[in-house]
Amino acid sequence: MKTVAAFVLVGALMTTSSALAQTQATDPVAAGQRVFLACKTCHSLEAGGKDGAGPNLNGLFGKKAGTVSKGFNYSPALKAYGKVWDEATLDAYLTNPAKTVPGTKMVTRAPADPARRAALIAYLKSATR
């Protein structure tokens, strides 16, 4: 009896973990939402969301750096950066903000793993429009 119960338990665990692995592999937006937990203390994403230590990021894609949240007190460095946010410019900034935009007030880096960064950017794209 005990053996049967153990087999059932192992079977259930294996099903759960493979379902989880599949979600992670096929759904970058869900994976990116988990990465965003590190950004959430400073940034809101929804329309009309409040600025925190960092600007609200609604409407991010297609906007010029340092213009996304009208009322936010951006650094002169980010306002002078002059680039429009898309996958490539965000990837460069989030990899190392201080190196890409010397003088920026943001010091937090996104994960060094390019796949996790890509998932984060996919999540930003879906959650900021």
Ligand code: HEC
């Ligand atoms: C400790 C607070 C803090 C954390 C954590 C943080 N940021 Fe920021 N972020 C800022 C600040 C402050 C700015 C404005 C920088 C400036 O003016 O130079 C900013 C700017 C940005 C911008 C540019 C917005 C614009 O209007 O041009 C993006 C995009 C961004 N952050 C994304 C992220 C992401 C993604 C994460 C998580 C990996 C993150 N931030 C984590 C504080 C933070």
